[in-house]
Amino acid sequence: MTRTLKVFEKVILGCFLLLAISGRTLAQSDLITNIPARETISLNGKWQYIVDPYETGYYDYRYKERRENDGEAYWNNPVQKDKTDRKEHAYTDEYTLEVPGDWNSQDPKFLYYEGSVWYKRTFDFDKSDLNSKRVFLHFGGANYQTDVYLNGKKLGMHKGGFTSFNFEVPASVLKEKDNFLVVRVDNKRAKDEVPTVNTDWWNYGGVTRDVNLVVVPDNFIQNYFVQLKRPAPGTAPKTKNTEVQGWVKLSKAAAGETVTIEIPELKYKKSFPVTNGTADLNFKLPKVQLWSTDTPKLYNVVISSKSDRVEEKIGFRTIEAHGKQVLLNGQPVFLRGISVHEEIPQEIRRAHSKKDAAQLLGWAKELNANMVRLAHYPHNEHTTRLADSLGILVWSEIPVYWTIDFGNQEVFEKAKKQLDEMIARDQNRASIIIWSVGNETPVSPVRTEFMRNLIEEAKEQDPTRLISAALEVHYNEGKNTIDDPLGQYTDLVSVNEYLGWYGGLPNTNRTAVWETKYDKPLFFSETGAGALGGFHADSLTRFSEEFQEWYYKEQVAMMKRMPDNYVGLSPWIIADFRSPKRNNQVYQEGWNRKGLISSDGKKKKAFWVLKSYYDEMDEVKSAKPKASSK
Numbered sequence: 001m002t003r004t005l006k007v008f009e010k011v012i013l014g015c016f017l018l019l020a021i022s023g024r025t026l027a028q029s030d031l032i033t034n035i036p037a038r039e040t041i042s043l044n045g046k047w048q049y050i051v052d053p054y055e056t057g058y059y060d061y062r063y064k065e066r067r068e069n070d071g072e073a074y075w076n077n078p079v080q081k082d083k084t085d086r087k088e089h090a091y092t093d094e095y096t097l098e099v100p101g102d103w104n105s106q107d108p109k110f111l112y113y114e115g116s117v118w119y120k121r122t123f124d125f126d127k128s129d130l131n132s133k134r135v136f137l138h139f140g141g142a143n144y145q146t147d148v149y150l151n152g153k154k155l156g157m158h159k160g161g162f163t164s165f166n167f168e169v170p171a172s173v174l175k176e177k178d179n180f181l182v183v184r185v186d187n188k189r190a191k192d193e194v195p196t197v198n199t200d201w202w203n204y205g206g207v208t209r210d211v212n213l214v215v216v217p218d219n220f221i222q223n224y225f226v227q228l229k230r231p232a233p234g235t236a237p238k239t240k241n242t243e244v245q246g247w248v249k250l251s252k253a254a255a256g257e258t259v260t261i262e263i264p265e266l267k268y269k270k271s272f273p274v275t276n277g278t279a280d281l282n283f284k285l286p287k288v289q290l291w292s293t294d295t296p297k298l299y300n301v302v303i304s305s306k307s308d309r310v311e312e313k314i315g316f317r318t319i320e321a322h323g324k325q326v327l328l329n330g331q332p333v334f335l336r337g338i339s340v341h342e343e344i345p346q347e348i349r350r351a352h353s354k355k356d357a358a359q360l361l362g363w364a365k366e367l368n369a370n371m372v373r374l375a376h377y378p379h380n381e382h383t384t385r386l387a388d389s390l391g392i393l394v395w396s397e398i399p400v401y402w403t404i405d406f407g408n409q410e411v412f413e414k415a416k417k418q419l420d421e422m423i424a425r426d427q428n429r430a431s432i433i434i435w436s437v438g439n440e441t442p443v444s445p446v447r448t449e450f451m452r453n454l455i456e457e458a459k460e461q462d463p464t465r466l467i468s469a470a471l472e473v474h475y476n477e478g479k480n481t482i483d484d485p486l487g488q489y490t491d492l493v494s495v496n497e498y499l500g501w502y503g504g505l506p507n508t509n510r511t512a513v514w515e516t517k518y519d520k521p522l523f524f525s526e527t528g529a530g531a532l533g534g535f536h537a538d539s540l541t542r543f544s545e546e547f548q549e550w551y552y553k554e555q556v557a558m559m560k561r562m563p564d565n566y567v568g569l570s571p572w573i574i575a576d577f578r579s580p581k582r583n584n585q586v587y588q589e590g591w592n593r594k595g596l597i598s599s600d601g602k603k604k605k606a607f608w609v610l611k612s613y614y615d616e617m618d619e620v621k622s623a624k625p626k627a628s629s630k
Contacts, residue, residue, distance in 0.1 A: 028156045028157070028158055028165060028166075028167060029136060029156075029166050029167055029168045030222060030223075030251075031164060031165065031166060031222075031223065031421060031424045031425065032136060032138060032166055032214060032216070032220075032222055032223070033222070033223045033224075033424060033425055033428075034310055034312055034428075035138055035140075035164075035210075035212060035214060035381075037310045037311050037312060038214050038215070038216060038310070039214070039215040039216070040138075040212040040213065040214050040215070041123075041125075041212065041213040041215070042210070042211070042212055043099070043121065043123060043181070043211040043212060043213060044099055044100060044210055044211060045098070045099065045121070046093075046096040046097070046098060046099075046121075047096060047097055047098075047099050047119040047120060047121045047183075047207070048091040048092060048093065048095060048096055048119070048120045048121065049091075049095050049096065049097050049103075049117050049118060049119050049120070050074060050089060050090075050091065050095070050117070050118040050120075051109075051110075051113070051115070051116075051117055052074065052115070052116040052117065052118055052184075053113075053115040053116070055116055056072075056074075056089075057072075057073060057074025057075070057089060057116075057118055057184070058073070058074070058116065058147075058184065060072075068152065068153070068154065069152065071087070072088060072089065074089050074118045074182065074184070075118075075147075075149035075152060075154070075182040075184070076152050077152070077180045078090050078091070091118075091120045097117075097119065097206065097207075099119065099206075099207045099211055100140065100207060100208055100209045100210055100211070100352040100353075101206060101207075101208065101349070101350070101352055102143075102204035102205060102206040102208050102349055102350040102352075103117055103204075103205050103206040104202070104204050104205060104206075104349070105204075105347065105348055105349035105350070110205075112580075113205065114187055114188050114189065114203060114205065115186065115187070115188055115205075116184055116185070116186040116188075117184075117185055117205065117206065118182060118183070118184050119182065119183040119184075119185065119207055120180070120181065120182045120183075121181055122178050122179060122180055122181065123179050123181065123213075124176065124177050124178070124179070125174055125175070125176060125179060125213070126176070127171070127174060127175075127176055130171055132217060132218045132307075133215055133216065133217060133218065134168060134215075134216055134217070134218060134220070134251075135168070135169040135171070135174060135213060135214070135215055135216075136166045136167065136168050136169060136213070136214045136216065137150070137155060137166060137167050137169055137181075137211070137212075137213060137214075138164065138165075138166040138211070138212045138213075138214050139158070139164065139165055139166065139207065139209065139210075139211055140164050140208075140209025140210040140211070140380065140381060141161065141162055141163065141164060141208050141209035141380070142158075142161070142183070142185050142206065142207045142208060142209070143161030143162070143185070143187045143203070143204060143205055143206065143208055144159065144160070144161040144185075144186060144187045144188070144189075144193065144203075144205075145157065145158070145159050145184075145185070145186045145187075146158045146159075146165075146183060146184070146185050146186075146207075147183070147184040147186075148167055148181075148182075148183050148184075149181070149182045149183075149184075150169060150173055150174070150179060150180070150181050150182075151173055151174075151175060151179060151180050152180070153170075153173050155167035155168075155169065155173075159193070159414060159417075160194070160414070160417065160418045160421065161187070161208075161377065161399075162342075162377035162378045162379070162399065162418075162422075163378055163418050163421035163422055163425070164209075164381070164421065164425050165421070166214065169213070183207060185205060185206055185207060187203055187204070187205030187206070189203060191405060192405055192408055192410060192411050193411075193414065194398070194399055194400060194404055194411060194414045194415045194418060195376070195377075195399035195400070195401045195402075195404065196401070196402070196403065196404040196405065198402055198403065199376075199399075199401055199402070200579050200581050200582075200592060201341060201343075201376070201577060201578070201579055201592075202343075202577070202578035202579060202580060204343075204349070204350040206350075208350050208352055209352055209380055209381075210352075216251075216308065217307040217308045218251075218252070218307065219250055219251055219252040219254055219257075219305070219306075219307050219308070220250070220251050220305075220307070220308040221248060221249075221250060221251075221259070221303055221304075221305055221308045221309075221310050222249050222250060222251045223248075223249045223424060224246065224247065224248040224249065224303055224312075224428070225246035225247050225248075225281075225427050225428065225462075226244060226246045226261065226281065226301055226303075226312075226314055226428060227244065227245070227246055227314075227316070227427070227428065227464045228241055228242065228243065228244055228245075228316050228317060228318050228464065229241065229243045229244065229245040229318075229464065230318060230319070230320055230463055230464040230465075231318065231320055231322075231330075240290070240329075240330070241318050241329075241330070242284050242285040242286075242288050242316075243282075243283075243284050244281060244282070244283050244284070244285060244316070245281060245282050245464075246280075246281040247278055247279060247280050247281055248261075248272070248274075248278070248279045248281065248303055248305075249277060249278050250274060250277045250278070250279075250305060250308075251277070252277060253274075253276050253277035254274070254277075254306075257273075257274040257305060257306060258271045258272060258273055258274060258279070258305070258306075259271065259272055259274060259279045259303060259304065259305045260272075260302075260303070260304045260305075261281065261283070261301065261302070261303060262301070262302040262303075262304070263285070263299050263300070263301055263302070264300060264302070265299055265300065266285060266286055266287065266288060266299065267286070268283075268285065268286060270283055274305075285316065288316050290315075290316055290317050290318075290329045291315030291316055291317040291388075291391075291430040292317060292328060292329060292391065293328070293333070293370045293391040293392070293393060294391065295391070296315060296388065296389060296390065296391030296430070296431075297315060297316075298313040298314060298315045298388060298389065298430070299313070299314055299315070299316070300312075300313060301313075301314045312428060313385075313388065313389075314428050314430065315388055315430030315431075316430065317329050317430050318330065318464075319433040319464070319465060319466060320466070321466055321491040321492050321520060321521050323519075324519070324520070324521055324564055324565035324567075325521060325565075325567060326433075326466070326492060326521050326523075326567045326568075328393075328433070332567075333370075333393075333567075334567060334568050334617050335370070335371045335393065335523060335567055335568025335569070335570070336367075336368060336369050336370045336371060336568060336614040336617055336618065337369055337370075337371035337372060337373055337393075337395070337568055337569055337570030337571075338364050338367055338369045338371075338372055338373070338570055338571060338573070338574045338596070338610075339372070339373040339375045339525075339526060339570045339571065339572045339573040339574065340360055340364065340372050340373065340374055340375065340379070340573065340574050340575075341375060341376075341573060341575075341577040342360075342374070342377070342379045342380065342383070343575070343577045343578065344356055344359065344360075345575045345576050345577060345595070345597070345598070345599040345600070345601065346599070346600055346601045348578065348599075351379075351380065351383075352380060353382065354382045354386070356380075356382070357379075357380060357382040357383040357386045358386060360383070360574065360575075361383065361386055361387060361390055361392055363574050363575065363597060364392060364574060365390065365392070366611075367574070367596070367607065367610060367611050367614060368611055368614040368615055368618055369392070369614060370391070370392060370393055370618075371392065371393035371394070371395070371433075371568065371570065372387065372392055372393070372394055372395070372570070372574075373395040373397070373436075373525060373526075373570035374394060374395060374396050374397060375397060375439070375572075375573070376397055376399050376401050376439050377397065377398065377399040378396055378397070378398065378418075378421075378422040378425070378426070379396070381425060381426070384396070384426050384429045384431060384432060385429065387429070387431035387432075388429050388430055388431045390431075391431075392431055393431060393432075393433050394429070394431045394432045394433065394434070395432075395433070395434040395436055395468070395525075395570065396422060396426060396432050396434070396435060396436065397435075397436035397437075397438070397439065397470075398415060398418045398419050398422055398436070398437060398438065398454075399418070399439075400415050400437060400438030400439070400441065400451070400454070400469075401438065401439050401440070401441075402439070402440055402441065402442075403441075403442060404441075406441075406444070406446045406447040406450040407446050412450055412453065412454075415437075415450075415454060416453075416454060416457055419435070419437065419454055419457055419458060419461075420457070420461060422435070423435060423458065423461045423462050424461075427461075427462055432465065433465055433466055434465065434466045434467070434468050434492075435458045435462065435465055435466070435467050435468075436467075436468050436469055436470065436494075437451055437454040437455055437458060437467065437468075437469045438451060438454070438469045438470070439469070439470040439496075439525075440470055440471075440472050440496055441469070441486075443472075443484055443485065443486075448485050448486055451469060451486050451489075452486070452489050455467050455469075455489045455490065466491040466492055467489075467490055467491050468490045468491060468492050468493075468494045468523070468525075469486060469490060469494065470494050470495070470496050470525040470526060471484040471486060471487060471493065471494060471495045471496070471525075472484065472495065472496060473495055473496070473497050475503060478508075478511050478512060478513060479513045479515065480497065480499070480512055480513065480514050480515070481515045481516070481517075482495050482514070482515070482516040482517070482518070482522070483516070483517045487516070487517070487518045487520070488518065490520075491520070491521075492520055492521040492522070492523050492567065493516055493518050493520050493521070493522050493523070494523045494524075494525040495522070495523075495524060495525060496524075496525055496526035496527070496572075497524060497526070497527050498526070498527060498528065498529070499512055499527075499555075499558075500529065500551050500554060500555075501528065501529040501530070501551060505540075506529075506547075506550050506551040506553075506554035506555070507554060509554040509555060509557065509558040510554065510557070510558070512558055514562065514563065516565075519565070520565065521565055521567040522562070522563070522565045522566050522567060523566075523567055523568050523569065523570075524559070524566075524568070524569035524570070524571075525569075525570055526570065526571065526572040527555055527569065527571050527572060528551075528571050528572035528573060528594040529547065529548045529551035529552075529594060529606075530542075530543055530548065530587070530588070530592070530593035530594050531543055531544060531545045531547060531548035531549075531593055531594075531604055531606065532544075532545075532587045532588075532593055532598075533545070533576070533593075533595075533597075533598025533599065533600065533602055533604055534598065534602070535587070542587075543584075543586075543587035543588075543593065545604050545605045545606070546605065548604060548605065548606040549604075549605040549606045549609055551606070552571075552606040552609040552610055553609055555571075556609060556610070556613045559613070571596070571610060572594050573592070573594050573595055573596070574595060574596055574597060575595040575596070575597040575598075575599070575601075576591050576592060576593050576594070576595035576597070576598055576599040577591065577592050577595065578590060578591055578592075579591065579592040596610065
């Protein structure tokens, strides 16, 4: 059995285990990727809704889940047969929400709402051309638990607010006219979920990403992995590695099946045999131009089988941690990063469109950043695809955040499932160089084992990228020690530090001494200070732009004194964002103010301090010592 097949079996086993633990047998299908290349019918637009804080549409008065044919269940069409017929729920055009979009920003009554909302829309579907075809309902994301019903039949349930999922729609359930689609979204926080109850960002609820019907052949190309092989650990880096390793997975096993990989621009075409539904790929590319931050070259890759064909824009590059450096295509790269939340601050809402992605990544480009840390969850696919075309490196993370229940096997399965879904969707994005398995998790043996297992899972799913996690610092009288035991398992040591904001004043950076027990590249995954945009005072006044500006000046000076394994930083954060933990009613008012850009979209003084540093590092990058190559 190939490694690829073992990986898929492990993913499927994990999904079944999760469903068994939760006591449900639901029909979530394996993820279909590259939705833009498929035949789709968009279900975006206005959906009718019912707010259901008491879960009346889901549970009866004994708080037991309603039967499928229960007329009071909100997934059933509440049509009155006559005037005596009692119906205690209804969907009307007086109550609509835009999909995609969070509900919190669409009506004042939702501002702080956490609970269940039922979404409903109808659609027609031409079934005349369904011979040898299958239909799936695909969601780019919905936060947090999503239950999906079509014409009174439950298609399935998904947990996780930031990963894609889909359900197959049986032909027997699908109708030509007036299909009655109902989606229950519940964003309540819970101790045994991922993330858990305590986070430092707003828990936007709703169907926050695109919804599509996807029509595919009976045996279709479900997913694929076409990437350059990562150099083996300990070997000399190569500046021109062109060896591709990967796989193509069909939805069904079929005797005598082959898949063909074609890259027209390179005049490359080759077929590969399929075994048990999967073709293993191993070939070399001729005269390939490698993807980089300066030249983000993307090739049109055509993948075809006997019954299906998809096209994808793919960039080819290698990323590795070699000694004390991070190497992109065999050459050292300094990560001029910035952290980003998936939020449009001027409109106080979740980002969801290509335009939104362009705003957030555009701000990063204005900063002269070459990298973004997408915190603290996988962002919209629009963002990662745009990063590919802009040449922006990406850190992508699952929301294993702070103090989740590390001793709970069910929680681990939920985290692993989100990790698998994150990788499955974006594994062909050249921009993504780091998969992160969590942020600021407290050190303990059970936590380290939990995180180590996630790291192993990530490496098994994708052996070509770096794996990391944002760790914390051990502060002790000016000596800052990075000794988190998780660091021995990650490819680079990443750490969050806030010297001068959460301890002392910014001038404490001048005498700071840094030590790490790991001989690996050192990356500062967070640093920052809060400032209310437009509030000006002297540099000692907290929450003034001048204090934040001073903080960044001292941070930059400290970074210039870092040891030679220092490879970059991603300060916290590009723009202010909502957080119910931030309750200073003068300066915060429910916002985390650490943004370099204010909640009204204006750049603060600290923005220009960091940009100046990045401009300087950009200018000297050519003078950096080059890694040896063969």
